[in-house]
Amino acid sequence: MAVKIEKKITGYAVVSAEDKNKAVAGASIARDTAEAELPVADVIQMHERIERPEVLIGSTYKIKSPLVEHAMYVTINDIVLNAGSEHEQRRPFEIFVNSKSMEHFQWIVALTRIMSAVFRKGGDVTFLVDEMKAVFDPKGGYFKAGGVYMPSLVAELGSIIEEHLKSIGMIVDADLSPAQRALIAEKRAAYEQRSKKNAEITQPLEPIDYDANMEDPAEDIAVTGDGTSFPPSASMCHKCSTKAVVIMDGCATCLNCGYSKCG
Known part of the structure; x- marks a missing residue:
């Protein structure tokens, strides 16, 4: 097809095949296209679209509180993401509480379902610990074994979650120096x-036969x-x-x- 030149020619040059290749290589590429071509690490993070595997790793903790007649057993199941790789991590997936006592059945079921939903959502779930440990019982708390004060039953559940998250590495315990x-x-x-x-100093000079119901003064x-x-x-x-x-x-x-x- 002939092309008619209507303007005055001021200069000309012959374009070689090599020049055409350089022009194509230097052409701009869309940012989305360039980012799509970049290598991406295949690391799976916890999110709500991950389906539950057939088998999960779990840990069960026992709560013996004076506020309930029977002991409570808290089971937390974890899912293992990126198994076998350098990005392997263990994250909580669901929680169950079982007990013979039916006094707190309704709110325990509701609480465990909400916490399981938060676990499956992913992200930083450690905030649950602070929120639950800040719940106080208006009737008063209690001391568990070891002399640790628990302001409520919910607070002890939060303490168990904290212990579990420490065991899987989500919470790093600040050790004493x-x-x-x-x-x-x-x-x-x-x-x-x-x-x-x-x-x-308080020991008497002569031994005294203490009755079985009496305590040794040094024992206290x-x-x-x-x-x-x-x-x-x-x-x-x-x-x-x-x-x-x-x-x-x-x-x-x-x-x-x-x-x-x-x-």
Whole structure:
């Protein structure tokens, strides 16, 4: 097809095949096309569209609370994402609570269904721990084994979820520093030594046959265990919620976390 040139020619050049290839290589490409061609890591994150596998890994925890007649068993099942790869991670998928006691059946079922839905939604589910541990029973809380204060049954459920999330690596527990551990060990040793001295002072010169219902005077001030048991006379620590605060040298000292307050 002939092309008629109606303007004056000011210059000309011959375009070779190599020039055409360079022009095609330098042509602009749409951003969406370029991003689509980039390599993408095939990492699966937790989201609500993931279907439940036939088999899940689970852990069961026991709650023995004075607020309910029978023990409660909390089962949390986890799903393993990216199994066998460097991106393998374990995430909570569902939670169940079983008990012979039917007193709290309705709200327990509702709570576990909501929490299971939050687990399957994905993202940061650790906020559940703080929300549940902040629930207080208007009738009053209780101390569980070890002297840890629980303000409500819901708070203990939150404590169990926290323990489970720590075990699968979603919550990193801030360990005590070596200096703090050494301070707590020193305070415990000093308290035990003082308790032994007080027991020797109050010990009668002649042995007394105590009745089976009477308690040994030295038993009330004995410290037993490796950090999980504390003196019966200890008060609750406002920092770690553990009944482990004793009075030493005029200062209130926690034998569990090392918190101290004088005056």
